[in-house]
Amino acid sequence: MxxxxxxxxxxxxxxxxxxxxxxxxxxxxxxxxxxxxxxxxxxxxxxxxxxxxxxxxxxxxxxxxxxxxxxxxxxxxxxxxxxxxxxxxxxxxxxxxxxxxxxxxxxxxxxxxxxxxxxxxxxxxxxxxxxxxxPKRPPLPGIENFEGHSVFYSVRRIEAMRDKKVLIVGGGDSALDWTLALQPVAKSVTLLHRRDDFRAAPHSVEKMRQLVETGDVRLMIGQVSSIEGEGNQLTAATIKGKDGEERIDVDAMLPFFGLxxxxxxxxxxxxxxxxxxxxxxxxxxxxxxxxxxxxxxxxxxxxxxxxxxxxxxxxxxxxxxxxxxxxxxxxxxxxxxxxxxxxxxxxxxx
Amino acid sequence: MPAPLIWKALPRAMPKITFIQPDGSQQAVDSDVGITLMEAAKIHDVPGIDAECGGACACATCHVYVDEPWQDKTGTPNPMEEDMLDFAFDVRDSSRLSCQIKLTPELDGLVVHVPAKQF
Missing domain, CATH: 3.50.50.60 (FAD/NAD(P)-binding domain)
Known part of the structure; x- marks a missing residue:
């Protein structure tokens, strides 16, 4: 750091x-x-x-x-x-x-x-x-192995996310701002939040919803139940939602759960x-x-x-x-x- | 009229609260009315209730799951608490911040589950 x-x-x-x-x-x-x-x-x-x-x-x-x-x-x-x-x-x-x-x-x-x-x-x-x-570290087993390599609590260089499948977790300004900032460079951006209600500034929420509408951002409602990977490279996350679990491919995860x-x-x-x-x-x-x-x-x-x-x-x-x-x-x-x-x-x- | 029956039907002035840990162990405490569930947990050294912010609804480290039959009596989170729950882990429909539940005689017998981790 x-x-x-x-x-x-x-x-x-x-x-x-x-x-x-x-x-x-x-x-x-x-x-x-x-x-x-x-x-x-x-x-x-x-x-x-x-x-x-x-x-x-x-x-x-x-x-x-x-x-x-x-x-x-x-x-x-x-x-x-x-x-x-x-x-x-x-x-x-x-x-x-x-x-x-x-x-x-x-x-x-x-x-x-x-x-x-x-x-x-x-x-x-x-x-x-x-x-x-x-930053709060989600209590997911093994997360510390990925920190700094494929799990980040802040982004210093947007370029580092180029062509990556990015999973952003949270519902406040950090989560929304990074969703909007990384969407143009990342291969894909998935925003995951536990409810379909966001604390972030209304205009960024609106912008995010437009990107979801056009299929440029995927919005998932649920919580991460487990993550997997090899060495320090995250490869997938399992998301638990109202209708069950889904496993998605992830290259980088950005959890924003406050301090x-x-x-x-x-x-x-x-x-x-x-x-x-x-x-x-x-x-x-x-x-x-x-x-x-x-x-x-x-x-x-x-x-x-x-x-x-x-x-x-x-x-x-x-x-x-x-x-x-x-x-x-x-x-x-x-x-x-x-x-x-x-x-x-x-x-x-x- | 047989007085003891009436007396029995009245809620106790000291509500009994049961905290159930993730490993199934239980701790029942007699609490004062008017304090919060978080304060009752702290007074009785219930493990797993961190309450980092001291009850300001500002940290989500006093997260509990209210046992199903009690959810109507404890009510639902207000918008501020709902926002704060975004900072808790493994949030469920039964999730509440214990600093936002004020103890009343009606909550005598309340059962809550302590999450595996506050974070």
Whole structure:
């Protein structure tokens, strides 16, 4: 995956004070708290938008336990946080996953993303929530043998599908968009969905139905019950529909069943883990590695509650310790945003 | 009038729910009224109900199959739940997301099947 994602291996190198992994509400607020103590941060997120679970899982759902906001949706909360952290100009790197994290001989850290970007930073703040969002893998026996060769969760090059018998599974925008995009190049496109009702944009559904009408796309209503192939090459899929089973020839299958959260590469960074969570102390929210902090849903400590408000508290304390590493020569004076002209200047309000 | 008979006919205030695992093993739990079937499963550590999103009808990892005789009482999924079921595996006519079934005294005795896999 990482090699495909870095076609030119652009090898961008970014030096900074802090790198925040995860642009959920807690990661975003970390920019604020770090900013107040003069720490410049970059944020990296695997999703194509900031907000983490708030934006991906429940953008429209009201949240009722954010202090002073009796009700706010996941998207509103994200938008407000983005506005709040604007003065600090943190750069957001979306669609990127941090694959490697290691300490350099000078004590700083190197992080490398799947897009080939390298960050050199003094502190790392892991705010990765439930882990990386990754495509859901249908629990079909043997599917892992075909992944990357004839089963794909995303398409990087349309040409790779030329003259193939493609089976696309799902009923949302991804499934419909790829049906329309691959139909002209593929030998055949079969769209399979469990019901004759699609969540995708109406105009793409309409276009798909036209292609079905003209016989250019085959629409099947049902679910994949098994797949078969040789080595890493898929050859056929059995589809279970209302009227029984049908076996169809398939060269490539694209399942689109949404995203799920997996801890992902965080597990390989040599940090102590407890049941896929990162234990931290409750004074600094620091991990087993000095200079690497973990905040929000991904950390654990006695009494931990996975609440957004807990994460907000955690980043405030984390920033105090981060300051010691980033600006060891400076003494940190505790100040309030209501009265400190110094803080107000940073916020651009004085 | 013999009071015990009337008392027996009334639904229990603590509905009993039976979860049947794919291997046939059963777990019967006494649940509170007003919480969801997913919450009842989590409180009693029923295996196979992941509920990744915590009950926001946003992930389809609390998928269950409602036992046939109970399907009228649990009702049918609303459009949002129906959309979310697209993200579940091996969806059947009896499929529901357990976070969308609120427990009432009328559901005393409810039987649901846990799928082989949430994904």
């Amino acid at each position: 990482s090699s495909e994602a870095s076609p030119a291996a652009a090898a961008a190198l970014i030096e900074t004070d802090a790198v925040i992994i995860g642009a959920g509400p807690v990661g975003l607020f970390a920019v604020f708290e770090l900013g107040l103590v003069d720490i410049k941060a970059h944020i990296i997120d695997i999703l194509d938008k900031p907000g983490g679970q708030c934006a991906e899982l429940y953008p429209e759902k009201p949240i009722y336990d954010i202090p002073a906001l009796p009700t706010v949706t996941g998207q509103e909360l994200t938008d407000r946080l983005l506005e709040q952290i604007k003065p600090f100009g943190a750069e957001l790197h979306l669609n990127e996953r941090v694959d490697a994290l290691k300490r350099l001989p000078d004590g700083r850290f190197s992080l490398i993303t799947d897009a080939g970007t390298e960050f050199i930073t003094k502190v790392v703040v892991i705010a990765a929530g439930g882990g990386s969002f990754t 799920t959260m997996k801890l992902g590469p965080v597990a390989d960074w040599g940090l102590h883990l407890t049941e896929n969570l990162i234990p931290v102390d409750t004074e600094k929210f620091e991990t087993s590695e000095q200079g690497i902090f973990a905040v929000g849903d991904i950390n654990t400590y006695p009494g931990k509650l996975k609440l957004i408000l807990s994460g907000f508290h955690e980043v405030a304390l984390m920033a105090q310790q981060a300051h010691k590493y980033v600006h060891p020569e400076k003494k940190l004076l505790f100040q309030y945003t209501t009265s400190s002209s110094n803080l107000q200047k940073k916020l651009g309000v004085s």
